Amino acid sequence: MRPRKIHRLVGITLLLPFIAWSTTAIFFLVRPAYNEAYEQLQVRQLPMQNIIQFVPDPAWQEARFSRTVLGEHLLVRDAQGWQHLDAFALNPRPSPTGDELRLLVNDAISHNPARYGQVESMSGMDVVTDTGVEITVNWDSLTLSQRGPDTRWIDLVYNIHYLRWTGFEVFDRIFGLFGLFLLMYMTYSGARMALGRR
Incomplete structure (x- = not known):
């Protein structure tokens, strides 16, 4: 097969990935609704009302006090990670009930009801x-x-842009590398034909 025909065939093969890549690239330049979509949602902090005194455990690497709509919280970090303790008894604080969880989350998302409801x-x-x-x-x-x-x-746009089309990581990676190889071949063959004309 002649180089010009191979060049044309490779160009047709790359047409769909190139359209997908260039279209999604425009999206990433504009990034509409990006900040809201990836907002680091925070539990709303309230001013502390009580003075809490205690003797810290030597195993604690960090301790944080906070107050939310559910009251005072003591968060401590040791070698195993974070623990949520009762701020006064220093015992593990049980997970919130359904009503408490609803109250905590609704309070955290109240700043943007249009998105969170x-x-x-x-x-x-x-x-x-x-x-x-x-x-x-x-x-x-x-x-x-x-x-x-x-x-x-x-x-989804991100996955399209980076040719993650099937959800199978190994296949998508090979597919992406193959696409890059074809793109480099297109550049090489196009430059060679252009220089050959001269």
Whole structure:
């Protein structure tokens, strides 16, 4: 097969990946709704009302006091990670009840009701709002993570951009490398034909 025909065939093969890559590249330059989709949702902190005194455990590497709509919290970190303790008894604080979890999350998302809405359903420490946002509560560290429809949509665009089309990591990686090889061949063969004309 003549080099010009091979060059044309490779160009046709790369047409769909190139359109997908260039279109999603425009998206990443504009990044609409990116900040909200990947917002680091925080538990709302309230001013402390009580003075708490205690003798720290020598195994603790870090200790944090906070106050939320559920009251005072003591978070400590040791070699095994974070623990959520009762701020006064210093015993492990049990996971919140359903009503407490709903109160905590609704308070955390109250700053943006248009995106988060209100808690609609709960399963363990996972919450889903009436706008489709999924929120996970890490009680040991008193932190939240969120993922909404916009987050899932941006993740899809990201996967298209980086040629993660099948969900099988090994295949997608080989597919991406093969695409880069074809692109380099297109550059080489195109430059060679252009210089050959001269």
